[in-house]
Amino acid sequence: MLGRIQVPPEVKRGQPFPVRVIVQHPMETGFRRDYNGKVIPLNIVERLACRYGGREVFRVELGSGIAANPYFVFPVVATASGEIVVEWRDDRGQSGRVSALVKVA
Amino acid sequence: MALDAAMKRRAFIALAVGGAAAAALPASAQEVQDIRPLVEAITKGAAPEEGGIEISLPPIAENGHSVPFTVKVPSPMSETDHVSAIHVIAERNPRPAVATFHLGPWSGRAELSTRIRLAGTQKVTVVAALSGNRFRIARKEVVVESAACLDEGSLT
Numbered sequence: 001m002l003g004r005i006q007v008p009p010e011v012k013r014g015q016p017f018p019v020r021v022i023v024q025h026p027m028e029t030g031f032r033r034d035y036n037g038k039v040i041p042l043n044i045v046e047r048l049a050c051r052y053g054g055r056e057v058f059r060v061e062l063g064s065g066i067a068a069n070p071y072f073v074f075p076v077v078a079t080a081s082g083e084i085v086v087e088w089r090d091d092r093g094q095s096g097r098v099s100a101l102v103k104v105a
Numbered sequence: 106m107a108l109d110a111a112m113k114r115r116a117f118i119a120l121a122v123g124g125a126a127a128a129a130l131p132a133s134a135q136e137v138q139d140i141r142p143l144v145e146a147i148t149k150g151a152a153p154e155e156g157g158i159e160i161s162l163p164p165i166a167e168n169g170h171s172v173p174f175t176v177k178v179p180s181p182m183s184e185t186d187h188v189s190a191i192h193v194i195a196e197r198n199p200r201p202a203v204a205t206f207h208l209g210p211w212s213g214r215a216e217l218s219t220r221i222r223l224a225g226t227q228k229v230t231v232v233a234a235l236s237g238n239r240f241r242i243a244r245k246e247v248v249v250e251s252a253a254c255l256d257e258g259s260l261t
Contacts, residue, residue, distance in 0.1 A: 016213025
């Protein structure tokens with residue numbers, strides 16, 4: 001599954017910086033019908049989590065009330081330069097992962 | 106011959122329009138649900154403090170499919186005093202539990218943005234869980250001109 005992560009090019013140690021994540025996913029509610037009247041089955045990303053500096057720094061449990069192509073902006077305190085990883089999983093077991101490099105000044 | 110075809114088409118259109126109206130009926134009757142059990146499940150009986158949460162939503166959303174939503178909870182975000190979770194509840198959605206965010210002192214700030222679906226004009230409720238088993242609750246009204254989940258014509 002496709003996704004994108006964005007962090008500022010350089011962050012200050014000890015200061016929170018915004019992490020932007022977007023995941024390509026239909027987030028089907030299970031309430032819609034196709035043109036033949038058949039229900040389109042539920043298919044949503046259930047969980048998305050972010051790891052940075054050896055710990056989980058953000059997690060969200062999603063419901064069908066999150067719009068298609070889930071987009072999140074959340075803050076994380078800059079500790080050390082390194083990789084920031086966001087992983088997610090949908091209700092069919094499909095998962096995805098995106099990462100970026102955090103440069104701490 | 107031509108008249109016959111026109112009649113058939115007219116009958117077909119009538120059927121199609123009627124069908125669409127019938128299909129839209131149960132959907133438009135989406136009721137505001139009692140979200141108190143949901144809030145109680147989060148607070149586990151503790152009485153939440155009113156306010157202390159800034160919710161940003163457009164006053165009028167043209168389309169309920171994707172409504173920009175930002176929540177900010179003023180907090181020092183220290184080890185002993187921080188926001189640990191933020192719950193978003195939309196009382197008129199068929200599934201009112203929109204999302205639960207988990208934060209901590211490592212977040213530095215309790216501020217989140219996302220895009221939510223809203224099935225009609227309603228109040229969006231945010232419950233924030235703070236350290237020390239404290240809770241805050243706030244609501245924001247949003248007018249939705251065209252609801253999510255309901256119109257079938259938006260298939261892409």
